Amino acid sequence: MESVRMLPPSNTKAQKSFPPLLREWGDPVFAPLALALEERRRCGQPVFDFIQANPQEHGFEYPQEKLARILLEALQKARYYRPHPRGQFAAREAVAAYHGSASPEQVVLTPGTSMAYWYTFRLLARPGGNVLCPAPTYPLFDDLARLAGLETRSYHLDCTPSGEWRLNPEEIEFQVTGRTCALVIVSPHNPTGMVANEHELQEVASVAARHHLPIIFDEVFREFLHTAARVPRPSEFGAPLSITLNGLSKMLSLPGLKAGWMVVEGTDTKLVQTFLEALEYASDTFLPVNEIVQSALPDLLAPDSLAISHEFAGEYRRRMQSLVKEWHAHGVSMAVPEGGVYLPIALPPAVSADEDFVLALLKNRGIYCHAGTSYAMPAPSLITTCVPRPPWPISEIASFLRTV
Numbered sequence: 001m002e003s004v005r006m007l008p009p010s011n012t013k014a015q016k017s018f019p020p021l022l023r024e025w026g027d028p029v030f031a032p033l034a035l036a037l038e039e040r041r042r043c044g045q046p047v048f049d050f051i052q053a054n055p056q057e058h059g060f061e062y063p064q065e066k067l068a069r070i071l072l073e074a075l076q077k078a079r080y081y082r083p084h085p086r087g088q089f090a091a092r093e094a095v096a097a098y099h100g101s102a103s104p105e106q107v108v109l110t111p112g113t114s115m116a117y118w119y120t121f122r123l124l125a126r127p128g129g130n131v132l133c134p135a136p137t138y139p140l141f142d143d144l145a146r147l148a149g150l151e152t153r154s155y156h157l158d159c160t161p162s163g164e165w166r167l168n169p170e171e172i173e174f175q176v177t178g179r180t181c182a183l184v185i186v187s188p189h190n191p192t193g194m195v196a197n198e199h200e201l202q203e204v205a206s207v208a209a210r211h212h213l214p215i216i217f218d219e220v221f222r223e224f225l226h227t228a229a230r231v232p233r234p235s236e237f238g239a240p241l242s243i244t245l246n247g248l249s250k251m252l253s254l255p256g257l258k259a260g261w262m263v264v265e266g267t268d269t270k271l272v273q274t275f276l277e278a279l280e281y282a283s284d285t286f287l288p289v290n291e292i293v294q295s296a297l298p299d300l301l302a303p304d305s306l307a308i309s310h311e312f313a314g315e316y317r318r319r320m321q322s323l324v325k326e327w328h329a330h331g332v333s334m335a336v337p338e339g340g341v342y343l344p345i346a347l348p349p350a351v352s353a354d355e356d357f358v359l360a361l362l363k364n365r366g367i368y369c370h371a372g373t374s375y376a377m378p379a380p381s382l383i384t385t386c387v388p389r390p391p392w393p394i395s396e397i398a399s400f401l402r403t404v
Helices: 020-025 032-042 064-077 089-099 113-124 141-147 169-175 198-211 269-286 291-300 303-329 354-365 394-401
Strands: 107-110 130-135 151-156 180-186 215-218 242-247 260-265 342-346 381-385
Touching: 032 354, 064 291, 089 107, 089 260, 089 291, 107 113, 107 269, 113 141, 113 180, 113 215, 113 242, 113 260, 113 269, 130 141, 141 151, 151 169, 169 198, 180 198, 198 215, 260 269, 303 342, 303 394, 354 381, 354 394
Parallel strands: 130 151, 130 180, 180 215, 215 242
Antiparallel strands: 107 260, 242 260, 342 381
16 A cells, blocks of 8 residues: 555645545655665565565465466356345355355445455445544555545554454443544554454444444455454344455455455344345445356355365465564564564664655665555554465564664
């Protein structure tokens, strides 16, 4: 996100007459980090991508022969166009089986989770409304909410003295206002790696029930666990409306297929049905999911495919543990994240501006990380991942830190 993040544009007289989003997004000024990255690549200078490395280029590639066979068979199945607004039944049936606690009627297919977020935000939006999102967080929700006519409001995750991150139900309830339309939980969380536990979700479900709040539960890193035993869902604990988002992008390292889904559950059966009907209407307006991809979903969610995801998970776990161990060897202490692929690195007090630090790190050492500021981290930090193959340039970063 940092590589394309826009800074506030210039305010010309002509721009002031434009609608707000057109004015703000129609004349982009790119962040210095994005410009520096583009310049290095244009000049052929090496870059170690520690944040946006493509998993498919680092050993997390779905077997191409198997994918080709699945897509060829799907092409034959989809040769006649017979769309359904919620998605083809066989595909929804496969998603429901993977999810484990829902029927195909509770599933709506989407071209990825970003569209799922937008559907949900837009259907729940009301004038002046806000959606509660975690902080730290991946810098995406502000833009999606604005497109849907909402604002974002933050609830803050707790960081324990040992460096572990936790969901705080009391903080969530404290941040609820009369304008709050929904609550977002990301688990495993990006970028902290926190996995919301059963006790936390029980309490959050109670908060949601008291305030009649839908919970949007993002579990795209569900398969990639390091220390957590499992990923519980709010729907297990009596949430009135729980909308679970997931897809193939992370799970099977297939972002190009643009295959995602929403599973709608909850104890408020009237609200669940109303939301599903509205969601079907919205999806019917666009019919955005490729029919070939839909036809491929049953095979892509079959046990032999999910076994590939489990292999990816094992490799991510090994890399994450090794990455943390290597940081420890250079005197930087942190806990192994419970799940996901992100690893935040706290910077020493001498670094007061992490955005300046990551820019200098890229320009001087060719190492591309994100600044914690971009993710609303509470203190200066680097955001890295365990995606790239080792060897990692930890010693170079540690050496560069000593020059600060």
